[in-house]
Amino acid sequence: MSFIDLTNVISSHLDAGSLPNVDSVSGTQLQNGGAVAYLGKYLGAGLTMLAAGAVGLMQGFATANSVQAVARNPEAQPKILSTMIVGLALAEAVAIYALIVSILIIFVA
Secondary structure (H helix, E strand, C coil): CCHHHHHHHHHHHCCHHHCCCECCCCCCECCCCHHHHHHHHHHHHHHHHHHHHHHHHHHHHHHHHHHHHHHHCHHHHHHHHHHHHHHHHHHHHHHHHHHHHHHHHHHCC
């Protein structure tokens, strides 16, 4: 099954009648097309959280490689550790930004 066939199957089953017509957060009735916007909002928030998962994976790779580097050259441990800490802090900032964006998408948009 190709990607185009898969998107056709999904879009054929995804109409406004198959989605909930009540917003679970505020309890208000959704207008025409509101159910699709509701779906898009939560889909977008979920996609932004993929960044957090990618950050976790990359932090694991960075830590593993820094441990290997220290094992090969123990004298360089202070430099390797400080560089790793700065890199992990910058990567964690990306995960925090993704979390903030997904919260804003859910509760503000």
